[in-house]
Amino acid sequence: MKTILKVDYVVLKVFNNNIILANNNGKEKILFEKGIGFGKKVGEIIKKGTEIDKIFTIENQFNVQNFNEIVSKNDEKFLALCEEIIYDISNKLGEDLSENIHIGLTEHISFAIKRLNNNEEIQNPFLIEIQTLYPQEFELAKEAAIKIKNSTGVLMPDGEVGFIALHIHSARNNGKLSNTIKYSYIGNKITEYVEKELNIVIDKTSLDYARFLTHMRFAIERIMKKSLIKNDLLNIIKESYPKSYLVAEKVAKILENELEVKVVEDEVAYIAMHIQRFRVSVENN
Structure with missing residues (x-):
């Protein structure tokens, strides 16, 4: 229209x-x-x-100043490319995006191209989590990477695609990105702990891992908002899966230390259910 x-x-x-x-x-x-x-x-x-x-x-005057600085440092063809990418993202989502994306995403793509031309690839420690938690943003980022390749000849590796997806996610959430990084960091920390405690290697591409990561994301949001959750299977889970529940209690301690908020028993029981899925999945493979 x-x-x-x-x-x-x-x-x-x-x-x-x-x-x-x-x-x-x-x-x-x-x-x-x-x-x-x-x-x-x-x-x-x-x-x-x-x-x-x-x-x-x-x-925002700070954004105006930063965007004008970006405009002065980049040529028209590159700026047009970035704006076309943002235009396509907004249209495909059917959403207005935070104005910050015109600064953050454009600047990121500019620096990424320079780094990659110098064979300086930065690893993305949150790639699996980004793909799992934000699949729509990641698909849009892959489309953006194709446009970048066609226009500049520079191939964006998956790690850079993940960073672009984070910019898109941030722009959909009024420019907020800190929680995204924090959730990914906590998810990584918990995964490493569970692997160590159960002496297993979790397949980061598995459905069980995707479910666990998604559950942890929403659990963190509930814990931060102090939203009470009722788990009617609490006692059954404690009795049926004592080892998984013990690991879940330690995971809850990690969450409490990171978030500085108490994790209730009902939430611990839900975490134990997902840990139990890992154990069963590994034992059956």
């Missing part, structure tokens, strides 16, 4: 024939419309009443 500009805008930058950066009264907007940038020069006016396919607004 087209949007009609309600005021005049001054052209600040022409990324390509279809994307421009414009300003009105301190508010910067990235305007998408076929042919809108054709023949335009900096300082020209985009008239009120012009039909626009898509508008991204950058209002």
